[in-house]
Amino acid sequence: MVDALHLIGGGLVVAGTLLTLLGGVGVLRFPDVYTRIHAASLTDTGGATLVLLGLALISGLTLETLKLGFVWMFVMLTTPAAANALANAAFSAGHTPRIGAFQITKGVAAGEAGPDTPRRETSDGNKSAAP
Amino acid sequence: MSEIALQVNFALNIALLLMLIAVGVAIARMRSLLAAILLMGVYSLVSAVWLIVMDAADVAFTEAVVGAGISTIVLLGAILLVRAGPVRHNWRMTIAPAVLVLGVGGLLVYAMTGLPEFGDPASPANAYVGRNYLIQTPDEIGVPNVVTAVLASYRGFDTLGETVVVFAAGIGVALMLGFGPRSSLPPLPAAMGDHHVVLRVTARLLIPLIALFAFYVQFHGDLGAGGGFQAGVILAVAPILHALVFGLHETIAALPVRAVRSIATLGVLLFAGVGVICMINGGGFLDYDHLFPPGVEAIIPPGLLGDPDHAHQWGQHFGIFFIELGVLLTVAATMVTIFYGFAGRAVEEP
Numbered sequence: 001m002v003d004a005l006h007l008i009g010g011g012l013v014v015a016g017t018l019l020t021l022l023g024g025v026g027v028l029r030f031p032d033v034y035t036r037i038h039a040a041s042l043t044d045t046g047g048a049t050l051v052l053l054g055l056a057l058i059s060g061l062t063l064e065t066l067k068l069g070f071v072w073m074f075v076m077l078t079t080p081a082a083a084n085a086l087a088n089a090a091f092s093a094g095h096t097p098r099i100g101a102f103q104i105t106k107g108v109a110a111g112e113a114g115p116d117t118p119r120r121e122t123s124d125g126n127k128s129a130a131p
Numbered sequence: 132m133s134e135i136a137l138q139v140n141f142a143l144n145i146a147l148l149l150m151l152i153a154v155g156v157a158i159a160r161m162r163s164l165l166a167a168i169l170l171m172g173v174y175s176l177v178s179a180v181w182l183i184v185m186d187a188a189d190v191a192f193t194e195a196v197v198g199a200g201i202s203t204i205v206l207l208g209a210i211l212l213v214r215a216g217p218v219r220h221n222w223r224m225t226i227a228p229a230v231l232v233l234g235v236g237g238l239l240v241y242a243m244t245g246l247p248e249f250g251d252p253a254s255p256a257n258a259y260v261g262r263n264y265l266i267q268t269p270d271e272i273g274v275p276n277v278v279t280a281v282l283a284s285y286r287g288f289d290t291l292g293e294t295v296v297v298f299a300a301g302i303g304v305a306l307m308l309g310f311g312p313r314s315s316l317p318p319l320p321a322a323m324g325d326h327h328v329v330l331r332v333t334a335r336l337l338i339p340l341i342a343l344f345a346f347y348v349q350f351h352g353d354l355g356a357g358g359g360f361q362a363g364v365i366l367a368v369a370p371i372l373h374a375l376v377f378g379l380h381e382t383i384a385a386l387p388v389r390a391v392r393s394i395a396t397l398g399v400l401l402f403a404g405v406g407v408i409c410m411i412n413g414g415g416f417l418d419y420d421h422l423f424p425p426g427v428e429a430i431i432p433p434g435l436l437g438d439p440d441h442a443h444q445w446g447q448h449f450g451i452f453f454i455e456l457g458v459l460l461t462v463a464a465t466m467v468t469i470f471y472g473f474a475g476r477a478v479e480e481p
Binding site for chain 2: 078084085
């Protein structure tokens, strides 16, 4: 029983680290700021949840489990809030999302196209969207 | 330790040291100061993990809290003040520093060959004083964490010096940047746009929890990793987070500059005062066995808390408690003073 718990816990820890690694790959590979934030924050919370759950299974029902629960709560509070703040800052700084081959422009302030009108980009859209 | 565990440990050491080298090279090659500062935080965090692998939990805790936490905030405040752009690169300028760094690095590698093997029980660090501390702490001090016993009791005088150094650092920053914004603060900006509501709610939830965790670290220092320095920095993070999210005005209204200054002084005074009280009661400076006069010591019932056989260590327990409290007050207030200094300048000179 204990061995089975250890095995499952170890598997969860490995799965969590792999998920976090995937998040790192996503941060490097995704096209724009928002998808990168998405990749980083989702895999951070998910990976941390898996790792902490695995560690809790390994440690059994002790004081450590309670502490791991607190750590989990802290991660679940801070990482989404940090991602939100980051996305907010990116939006305020004028970064616009890129969807497929389309670069959404933030043309309201500049008086160009409306915010909902996607504009076709020929080259790398990330750079042409500077305010 | 079993053979496999040793091998895993060795592999972890190698992996973490390689990561440290990679991050160090990245910092050296980084042209953007902002990215370099963030990478230095990463460097501290990786070295904290490495110290955990080396079983130095207290040092790892300090490294994570100070290196990755507060110094990143202070450095960010500094580049906010100087508004430094990317560094212009000129390879001729790097020759002399490179020679210096390579020379010092070579000397360190050469010195490394003379170091005893890691964990060698016959090495000087483990054989004489260190062994005595390990053997005598349960009887003389009575706290389970030997690091705390050495730091707070055996080497209490050194720790007083460290606390004064932190205090002096705070004074130094205050002399250069001021204790915080001067009287002529610009009027409060209009209410922040509603899009920061997530941050505000989370911060309001987290600030009391951070302060609570600081006190946990403080009072847990006798039993495990922790103590006044780490707890002080964590406690300082609560008002700093408040200032970052709600603005410096609100924080200073809640925690005036004057109060912070006084608390920093009070901490050093408390620490040194414990030492003086020990002297008044017939012991040496910071000799906690003489913290209470014999009359008071006799009143405390044996076995009030825990082991009745070790009743005579009440002086040690209370001495460590009070000096750790002094460290907490000084470190926390000094960190907040330093932050006020940087942030106050940034507010004044927009």
